[in-house]
Amino acid sequence: MPIATVNPASGETLRTYDELGTGEIDERLAKAASTFRSYRLTTFPERARLMERAADLLDQDQEAVARTMTTEMGKPLAAARAEAAKCAKAMRWYARNAEGLLGDEQPAGSDVADSGAAWARVRYRPLGVILAVMPWNFPLWQVIRFAAPALMAGNVGLLKHASNVPQTALYQGDLFRRAGFPEGVFQTLLISSTAVEGVLRDRRVAAATLTGSEPAGRSVAAIAGDEVKRTVLELGGSDPFVVMPSAEVERAARVAVTARVQNNGQSCIAAKRFIVHTDVHDEFTRLFTARMAGLTVGDPMAESTDVGPLATEQGRTDVEELVDDAVQRGATVLCGGRRPRDLRQGWFYEPTVLTGITPDMRIHHEEAFGPVATVYRVQSLDEAVEAANDTPFGLSSSIWTSDEAEQERFVRDVEAGGVFFNGMTASHPALPFGGVKRSGYGRELSGHGIREFCNATTVWHAAEPASDT
Numbered sequence: 001m002p003i004a005t006v007n008p009a010s011g012e013t014l015r016t017y018d019e020l021g022t023g024e025i026d027e028r029l030a031k032a033a034s035t036f037r038s039y040r041l042t043t044f045p046e047r048a049r050l051m052e053r054a055a056d057l058l059d060q061d062q063e064a065v066a067r068t069m070t071t072e073m074g075k076p077l078a079a080a081r082a083e084a085a086k087c088a089k090a091m092r093w094y095a096r097n098a099e100g101l102l103g104d105e106q107p108a109g110s111d112v113a114d115s116g117a118a119w120a121r122v123r124y125r126p127l128g129v130i131l132a133v134m135p136w137n138f139p140l141w142q143v144i145r146f147a148a149p150a151l152m153a154g155n156v157g158l159l160k161h162a163s164n165v166p167q168t169a170l171y172q173g174d175l176f177r178r179a180g181f182p183e184g185v186f187q188t189l190l191i192s193s194t195a196v197e198g199v200l201r202d203r204r205v206a207a208a209t210l211t212g213s214e215p216a217g218r219s220v221a222a223i224a225g226d227e228v229k230r231t232v233l234e235l236g237g238s239d240p241f242v243v244m245p246s247a248e249v250e251r252a253a254r255v256a257v258t259a260r261v262q263n264n265g266q267s268c269i270a271a272k273r274f275i276v277h278t279d280v281h282d283e284f285t286r287l288f289t290a291r292m293a294g295l296t297v298g299d300p301m302a303e304s305t306d307v308g309p310l311a312t313e314q315g316r317t318d319v320e321e322l323v324d325d326a327v328q329r330g331a332t333v334l335c336g337g338r339r340p341r342d343l344r345q346g347w348f349y350e351p352t353v354l355t356g357i358t359p360d361m362r363i364h365h366e367e368a369f370g371p372v373a374t375v376y377r378v379q380s381l382d383e384a385v386e387a388a389n390d391t392p393f394g395l396s397s398s399i400w401t402s403d404e405a406e407q408e409r410f411v412r413d414v415e416a417g418g419v420f421f422n423g424m425t426a427s428h429p430a431l432p433f434g435g436v437k438r439s440g441y442g443r444e445l446s447g448h449g450i451r452e453f454c455n456a457t458t459v460w461h462a463a464e465p466a467s468d469t
């Protein structure tokens with residue numbers, strides 16, 4: 001894919017970029033490695049001061065960077081502003097909490113005297129140069145949720161961003177440099193996905209994190225495995241949104257719309273499969289469909305727009321093919337199911353609700369990365385859990401019920417990295433984020449996220465011998 005800004009609302013190519021050559025990549029790797037040698041020795045307060053400064057700059061830049069994101073990948077402008085604000089918040093959260101999260105740990109539970117120790121602890125030390133391969137859908141947030149903890153831990157970062165968001169990618173390198181981080185602490189590499197292997201195999205790179213599709217994750221993990229380098233993978237999702245009879249159905253239907261169409265339907269943690277108990281199925285489906293059909297689709301720069309275009313032409317084709325396959329195999333379209341008639345340019349697709357989904361349909365087991373919802377009818381919680389788990393993915397989940405026994409049962413049995421009761425899945429700096437099954441492994445955010453790229457080092461001190469005899 002060429003490295004270029006192409007406005008998805010018009011299809012117009014606004015700017016193209018040359019890829020870095022091998023010599024330039026090597027220079028940046030050398031810079032990262034040499035910077036790590038000194039940066040790792042900085043103190044938490046020194047790093048925190050720089051991170052807070054970067055957060056302040058980001059707040060000042062909010063409108064401009066939001067417009068860049070919307071221009072490059074089509075999310076509604078209000079959502080882009082909110083994304084920038086959320087990033088600044090996460091940067092401050094890590095600036096203020098990193099030292100506490102990475103302080104020396106006493107070994108949990110029993111004492112270690114029987115190992116001959118006077119004392120022992122775990123110290124979290126940075127790993128080195130971390131390669132981040134990132135997607136376009138939250139072009140700022142995906143990067144910051146890697147960079148804020150990684151840099152606060154004393155690592156340095158190399159960013160290979162998605163090829164369709166080069167301006168947002170370059171902005172981020174610039175942001176950390178303007179904040180005063182030493183040159184080489186965070187560098188953007190404008191490279192294609194085929195150049196990732198060479199960077200990852202380079203001995204100066206210690207580990208990698210990838211957020212993106214399953215094929216990309218598999219490829220990076222295979223190379224990292226071959227090199228015995230640590231990885232975190234945040235891949236796709238097809239999150240269930242379960243509605244039980246005790247739910248507030250009107251509220252569930254309202255939140256369901258946001259949960260499905262946020263970011264124009266292109267969020268890994270969007271609710272994608274709506275699994276509804278038969279007692280409330282018809283009411284939920286009616287309310288949900290009416291709201292989905294009433295959304296305003298259009299120019300993402302317009303404040304009144306709910307749903308902008310898909311980020312790429314291929315992305316829209318993928319969604320169209322999933323819907324067409326389902327319809328050909330007997331699914332019913334309750335709303336949408338086509339391109340908007342009045343938007344001839346750009347990669348728009350109408351918010352769509354499908355029912356009558358069967359296991360032979362691709363959409364039953366593939367991720368719909370666009371504003372397309374599937375609604376399933378179930379007879380019991382057992383059936384709901386079975387349906388929720390009937391997917392290769394396991395990112396997050398939500399269940400709407402006021403019955404505590406049902407809530408506990410769902411937490412016990414659902415195969416997912418998150419469970420949200422009576423609300424939509426969202427990420428927060430203090431809460432671990434990540435999945436199971438084909439949604440990947442490892443965690444971002446919280447203490448779990450910052451420790452992923454640390455060397456948990458056992459430090460052991462011998463007890464004084466009782467006597468020398």
Ligand code: NAP
Nearest residue numbers: 134135136161162163193196212213216219234235236268
């Ligand atoms: P993608 O095509 O996998 O691209 C993601 C990144 O990986 C891009 O930088 C891409 O570079 C690179 N890439 C692609 N193939 C690669 C390969 N074989 N080797 C190395 N790098 C490779 O995914 P996307 O279309 O941008 O993003 C959508 C997917 O990301 C969805 O499945 C979504 O669910 C998932 N996602 C997951 C999370 C999460 O936290 N779990 C969050 C957001 C998105 P190029 O752009 O140059 O191809």
